[in-house]
Amino acid sequence: MINEISDQIEQTVYAKCDEYEIYLSQSKTIELECEKTDLNFAKEEINSGLGLRVIKDNKIGFAFTSDLNKIAEVTEQAISNTKLNKADENFTFSQVAKVNKIDDLYYKKCDEITLEESIEFLKDIVNKASDKCEVTSAGYSSRKVEYSILNSNGVSINDKETGYSVGLAVNAYKNDEISTAYDSQTSRFFDLDGDKLTEEVCNLALSSLDGKPIDTGDRDVVLGYYALAGLLSTFVSAFSAENVQRERSILKDKMKQQIVNENLTIIDDSTLAKGLGSGKCDGEGTVSQKTTLVNKGELNSFIYDIYTANKGNCESTGNGFRGSYSGTPSVGTSNLIFDFSDEVFIEDIKNGVEVTSVLGAHTANPISGDFSVEASNTFKIENGEIIEPVKKAMISGNIFELLKTAEKIKSETKQKGSFIIPKMLMHNLRVIGQD
DSSP: OHHHHHHHHHHHHTTTOSEEEEEEEEEEEEEEEEETTEEEEEEEEEEEEEEEEEEETTEEEEEEESOTTOHHHHHHHHHHHGGGSOOOTTOOOOOOOOOOOOOSOOOTTGGGOOHHHHHHHHHHHHHHHHTTSEEEEEEEEEEEEEEEEEETTSOEEEEEEEEEEEEEEEEEEETTEEEEEEEEEEESSSOOOHHHHHHHHHHHHHHTSSOBOOOOEEEEEEEOHHHHHHHHHHHHHTTBHHHHHTTOOTTTTOTTSBOSOTTEEEEEETTOTTOTTOOSBOTTSOBOOEEEEEETTEEOOOBOOHHHHHHTTSOOOSOEEOSSTTSOOEEOOSOEEEEESOOBOGGGOSEEEEEEEEEOGGGSOTTTOEEEEEEEEEEEEETTEEEEEBSSEEEEEEHHHHTTSOEEBSOOOEEETTEEEOOEEEEEEEEEEOO
16 A cells, blocks of 8 residues: 555655655554443544655655545645745655564554453453452553555655553552552563552552651662653653754763763663564654663763754664654654663662652753652661651652662663663652651
């Protein structure tokens, strides 16, 4: 089909524009939501569409459609939209390059999983969790996507991928006290472990009951996966070439300087097998690659799409991503691997706390890195042992400063969003006790 569509577009745009790029995708999704123990939302949907970018006289135009019978109309609209933009020679499309083979992005049996089986899977999790805690919500989603990118430079890439996720939120009670907990699992394959999710979420909620007050002070703090993912979002935005070029990045003048602990290397890797952000190419057709952003503590690279790379007189790092055919690419991360050369043990912590997740990470200052957030499912550590839950607390600090001395806690490495991370130990983080 892509060849037929490209032929139609080429006939329309020939002699009317200088370059074109076609993004065609088809997706099949299942989405389920439970409110308490009741399934209150179920959707199975097939969606397809076309996004078209064209360049004429250094002006870019974009249009999209979900009706593939309207190729001529969307092409004319994209050309017309170039008149709305200013000329900019930095607008170009990707060039042909060798495409990497990436394993384990597509679950071959995805079409065998029916809506009914998906509902039973989620119901089983909810029912088992209800035996221990009060379920407040649960959700499940699966997605199969096939896409093609083709442009006037000869690029022609086809790919397909799958993704599955399940999440569970519960309450636990003791007398008049209530505690909450949430966790989720995400994978390219349908290898989600509902029993493990249920056990871990309920145990977290139950162990958070009977919390004790904590004094305000600077402490060693172990940040769990969700807490880290929330706070690191502010940190990684500083690597975006768009933010650097707009002078909205604290890292703009720090190339080859030490910005984090020398034991830490950070890699953006869109070639990672089974990675949630992996693929043959980004949303512009630039082939996937590994980019070392931080090498042993030193800033080594920013991340670029084609436009920001042209502005910066360098090559795209393959980080021009788009959410769907209805949007245009922008700078984003794929799989961000936080690789420490050394690790410490929770048994070495004399006086600290462990924070499972945080609320309000989106309020962090995106330029300075300052944050003040509520700590959730927090536990006090004394002489290497978790001794009691903390009733209420906040943590405040600066993510850029904290990462200069951050250490890896010996723990499982997990992917949360784009972050592939262990638990981390942050030193001298302000913990604010609350009544």
